[in-house]
Amino acid sequence: MSLRERFSSVRRRLVPALAAGDLVPDLVFEDDRGEVISLRGLAGRPFVVAVSSKWNAGSDAPVREGELRAELRGLGAALLVVSARGAWFLEADDPRRDLALCDADGGHDAVYHALGVLRDDDGEHPFMLFVVDARSTIRKVHVEPAGAREALAVLIALRAAMEALRARPAAQPILLNRRELVITTLVSAFALLALDGCSRSEPSPLPAPAAPAPASPTVEVKLHVNGSEHALALEPRVTLLDALREQLGLTGTKKGCDHGQCGACTVLVDGRRINACLTLAVMHQEAQITTIEGLARGGELHPMQAAFIERDAFQCGYCTPGQILSAVALVSEKRARDEAEIRELMSGNICRCGAYPNIVAAIQDVQRMG
Amino acid sequence: MRAFAYTRAEDEGAALRAAEHAEAAYLAGGTTLLDLMKLEVMAPGRLVDVNALPLNAVEVRADGVRIGALATNTDVAYHEVIRARYPVLSEALLAGASPQLRNMATVGGNLMQRTRCPYFRDPPAPCNKRAPGSGCSAVEGYSRAHAVLGGSGACVATHASDMCVALAALDAVVHTRGARGERSIPFTDFHLLPGDHPERETVLEHGELITAVTLPASPLAAHSRYLKVRDRASYAFALASVAAALDVQGGIIVAARVALGGVATKPWRAFDAEKALVGKAPGDVAFRAAAEIALRGAAPLRDNAFKVELAKRVIVRALASVGEAS
Numbered sequence: 001m002s003l004r005e006r007f008s009s010v011r012r013r014l015v016p017a018l019a020a021g022d023l024v025p026d027l028v029f030e031d032d033r034g035e036v037i038s039l040r041g042l043a044g045r046p047f048v049v050a051v052s053s054k055w056n057a058g059s060d061a062p063v064r065e066g067e068l069r070a071e072l073r074g075l076g077a078a079l080l081v082v083s084a085r086g087a088w089f090l091e092a093d094d095p096r097r098d099l100a101l102c103d104a105d106g107g108h109d110a111v112y113h114a115l116g117v118l119r120d121d122d123g124e125h126p127f128m129l130f131v132v133d134a135r136s137t138i139r140k141v142h143v144e145p146a147g148a149r150e151a152l153a154v155l156i157a158l159r160a161a162m163e164a165l166r167a168r169p170a171a172q173p174i175l176l177n178r179r180e181l182v183i184t185t186l187v188s189a190f191a192l193l194a195l196d197g198c199s200r201s202e203p204s205p206l207p208a209p210a211a212p213a214p215a216s217p218t219v220e221v222k223l224h225v226n227g228s229e230h231a232l233a234l235e236p237r238v239t240l241l242d243a244l245r246e247q248l249g250l251t252g253t254k255k256g257c258d259h260g261q262c263g264a265c266t267v268l269v270d271g272r273r274i275n276a277c278l279t280l281a282v283m284h285q286e287a288q289i290t291t292i293e294g295l296a297r298g299g300e301l302h303p304m305q306a307a308f309i310e311r312d313a314f315q316c317g318y319c320t321p322g323q324i325l326s327a328v329a330l331v332s333e334k335r336a337r338d339e340a341e342i343r344e345l346m347s348g349n350i351c352r353c354g355a356y357p358n359i360v361a362a363i364q365d366v367q368r369m370g
Numbered sequence: 371m372r373a374f375a376y377t378r379a380e381d382e383g384a385a386l387r388a389a390e391h392a393e394a395a396y397l398a399g400g401t402t403l404l405d406l407m408k409l410e411v412m413a414p415g416r417l418v419d420v421n422a423l424p425l426n427a428v429e430v431r432a433d434g435v436r437i438g439a440l441a442t443n444t445d446v447a448y449h450e451v452i453r454a455r456y457p458v459l460s461e462a463l464l465a466g467a468s469p470q471l472r473n474m475a476t477v478g479g480n481l482m483q484r485t486r487c488p489y490f491r492d493p494p495a496p497c498n499k500r501a502p503g504s505g506c507s508a509v510e511g512y513s514r515a516h517a518v519l520g521g522s523g524a525c526v527a528t529h530a531s532d533m534c535v536a537l538a539a540l541d542a543v544v545h546t547r548g549a550r551g552e553r554s555i556p557f558t559d560f561h562l563l564p565g566d567h568p569e570r571e572t573v574l575e576h577g578e579l580i581t582a583v584t585l586p587a588s589p590l591a592a593h594s595r596y597l598k599v600r601d602r603a604s605y606a607f608a609l610a611s612v613a614a615a616l617d618v619q620g621g622i623i624v625a626a627r628v629a630l631g632g633v634a635t636k637p638w639r640a641f642d643a644e645k646a647l648v649g650k651a652p653g654d655v656a657f658r659a660a661a662e663i664a665l666r667g668a669a670p671l672r673d674n675a676f677k678v679e680l681a682k683r684v685i686v687r688a689l690a691s692v693g694e695a696s
Contacts, residue, residue, distance in 0.1 A: 216373030236376030236417070239404070259405050260471055272444075272473045278401050279474060282376055283419060326470065333469075335448070347604035348468020 018115055020140055024049070024132045025114045029080075029087055029099040037089055037099065039080075040136055047078040049130045051111055069093070082111050222285050225250065226294025236282050241265045243281035244291060252292035252321045256350075263349035266322035266329075267291050273329035275348075292321035295328070303369060304328050307362035315353035323349045327363045339364070371407045378419045382547060382579065388418040389577040390549070396420050396579065398440060399474040401467075402483050410493055411484075411500055425478075425581055428452070434586040439478030439579075443467070443533065446477060456585055458594035458613045462536035465598040468605050478580035480533045481544065481560065482572070486607050487516065487527035498524045499568040513671035515607075518678055520635035521669060525568030528632055529561065530607055535631035536596055538639045539613035540585050548578035557583075561636035568635075590615040590625050597688040598631070599680060608632030610681040614688035616652060623647045623656070628664060628689070633681045640664035643685070652693035654686065661685040 018025070026040040039049070072078065073092030080099075081088045087099035115128065131140040218233040225248060232247050241258075244250045244267070256264030258277045265276040268290040295302035304324050307313070314320040326349045336342045342360050351359065379385035389396060393415030397403060406412040425438040430451045437446055446452055447463035467475065489495040489507035496505035508516050508526050516526040534557075542557040555573060562570055574580070585591070594615035600606040611631035617624050626647035630638040643664035650656035661682035668678045 214373055216375070219376065235373065237371045237373055237407075258408065260401055263468065263470060266470055273470045274474050275401075275470045278404050278471075280376075280397075280400065280404070282378075283397075283400070283421060330469070344604050345469050348470045 018130070018138060018141060020138055022138050024130065024136050024138050027111060027114055029089070031089070031097040031099055035097075037080075037097070039132070042078060042132075043134065043136045045076045045078065045134050046139075047080060047132050049080045049082065049132065051082045051115070051128045051130075219282060221282050223248070223281060223289060224287065225289045226291060227288075232281070234281055236280060238281050239277055240267070240269075240279050240281045240284055240289070241276035244276060244289075250291050250293050254318055254321055256319070256322075261350075262319070262322075263326060264319050264322040266325045266349065268325055268329060271329070271332065273326050290325070292324060295324070302328065303366050304331070304362065307365040308359070311358045311362040311365065312355075313358040313362040314351075314355050319349060319351045319353075323351065323359055327359070327366070330363060331366050336363075336367075371404075372410065372413045372415075374407075374414055375416045376419065377416065378422060380422055382423060382581070385418055385420050385423060385579055386547065386549065386577060388416070389579065391416045392576075394418055394577065396478075398476040398479040399442070400479075401471050401475045402479065406484060406491070409491055411491055420579070426476075432587075434584055434588075437477050437583045437585070439581050439583070440476050443472035443475045443477070443480065444469070447472065454592070455587075456536075456540060456591045456594065458539060458591070458596045458615060459533070459536040459585070461596035462532040462598075462611075462613060465596060465608075465611070466532035477533070477583055480531050481580060481583070483529075483531045483534070484571075485527035486530045488512075490527055499527060499564070499571075502567070502569045509671065512673055514673040515609075516671055516674050517635045518633050518665070518668040518670045518674055518681070519630065519638055520563050522564045522566065522568070522635075524566055525564035525635065526671060527564070527568070527635060529634065529636050529638075531637065532596070532598060532608065532611060532631060534561070534637035535611055535629045536594075536613045537583065537585075538629035538637040539594065539615055539627040540591055541588065541627075543584045543586075544580060545582040545584065546574065546578050547581050548575055550575075552581075554584075557637075558639050564635050588615075590617045590627055593617065593692050594627070595688055595691050597684055597691065599684055600632075610677055610684045612681070612684045612688040614685070614692050616647070616689065616692045618652055618693065621651055623650050623652055626660075626689075628660065628685060630664065630681060630685075633668075633677050640685075642666070647689075652689070654690070657686040657689040657693075658682070660689070 024039050026038055028036060028038040030036055069090070069092045072090065079090045089097040089099055128141070130138050133139050216235050216237065218235055221232045221234045221243070223230045223232065223243065225244065230248060232243065234243060234247070238247075241253060241255055244253050245255065253267055253276055254264035255277065256262035258265075260275045260278040263275065266273050267276045268274075269284055269287045271288075295305060301309075302324075304327050308320065308324055314323070323346070326346060330336055330342065330345050333345075336345045339360055342363050343356070346359065346363070377388045379388055385396070388394060395403065395412070395414035395417060397417040397419045398421060403412060407414070421440065423440060426440040426442070426445070427438045428441050428446060428449050428451070429436045435451060435456070443463045443466065447460045449460075453460045463472065466472070484490070485499065487497070487499070487508060489497045489511065490500050493500070495507045498504060498506050506523070506525055509523065513526065515528065517528045537557050540557075544555045544557060544560050546553055546555065559573065561572055594613065596611065596613050598608050598611035600609055608631045610633050613627070613629040613631070615627040617626070626644045628640040628643045628647075630640060640660075640663070643660040646660045646663050647656055664685055665678050665682055670678055
């Protein structure tokens, strides 16, 4: 059985009864001083619940708890971790709390039971992640088969998970994409570290948290992207790039340097190529924006997309959406008459794999089509 | 990026009123401002978006050309009249940044472009320009990219703009509107030397809005070139650049313009070198003599002495290419 088949078959059996849009079940925990934390009682702010039976202590995840706390503070969020070894609750400014419900397997099973999940064939529970908004509504559910996960940069994970939570209106259906899968993996790595911390008898000294960047009120922003109109509520500081990726889920537009130096974020605004990272979404309300997702017509690739494939004009592919949009604009600008001019006028798009000769060839192919 | 209040100004009056706020900054193309806001080098509490103002025209007039402050670098660089009558400006714009950035960046914004000094862009590092009184990290630090002309003990950061070097050579005038009305500022007076206050970079008052740049009609300007030398062939800041123009009549230079970029703390007009060229026959002897004069006051640091000879050679080559054309 391939990994893919195994993954999907396990998922089929272990998907919880709960889904995005449902209210979170009102699980109740108690800390070692007898104070009660209930999931419904957390209403009023977002939180993440991460559940697994397989986590063990001893992780060496490079996570600084102070920075995590700063993230939680900036987002007004909390994190609850549940495993067979115990449960644990983290808020920005309070001491970490060990929770009592999970000191026995029965308690841990009770959590799975409340979430409607059964053990798999090996008697293992899956890893699950629930992102819950301030109205106790589940905004995202992610399930993975039980298994070892690598400890990665968890701070980034928490930030991304929480931002995803802030970003989407609750009514919108939420599908798990590859990016969010990475996020859930990272959050689980955070849990590894958290449990490791819980298992020590003495609390470790915490570094001073970094000051969070406070939010500002959102403004209504209308964006016309790939022929569709979108009404968004954004902070003014949200770049066009972040709005496309984080709000509209158009992750084809890449974030490379985020400072206008690499061209990975190139999009067309009223047909002109720009760096979406150095402009605010709120500045483009009357414009027609085209991203890589908007180039194909039905099932037919844009000629530049087809030429990039034909000429093998990429290797890792990360710069490719920006290269293609920049190349589309270059052809329509009609200023590049030879290879040297193509290279000069594509110099705003860096390719670290060095696919330049094939990129130039693809552009010349399209130029020859007239 | 720090949070800020955002205002979209529908006319100049509204823009000026909104910009009276002590923490306000104007937002045009955003290519410098948003970059530096992400780094928290700049943190204005209020942005006044001026992109809706009707200031993007390039108007050809009997006495020259008027370029609206919101005309993009692309619009100006490819404008037929600019290419024909002020080629140095078109070449300078096309030597800067990338097509994407040139589609965003505006002429007014380009006048306000900030230095690329790595210490200025790194908030933990001492920098008198970013944090007055904190010291200069470059004077004792890695100074390869820094200025050899116009520096002070407080700051040796180069001015980053290519366009401004061309405007310095073209005797441009900057037009503004502020609380005290309109004014016209000769280009070479617009930027300030760092002196003891490198945080002050232009003569603009708080809330003053750049509305246009005018270029006088000039027999010189049609015979002008921009030559830029950098670490890679495209999409890099200048190590040394030269805007040069010559008016040659009967085999004798009757007027000359030489401005330098990449080597000075402001767009650098080499007035003495220009004077030395007048009355001479165009050629290597005169050009080299002018180049020596232009760099006479150079004060290199530990890592940038190469810029002195480099700038001289770029001057000679730029003047030679103009001389051949005229």
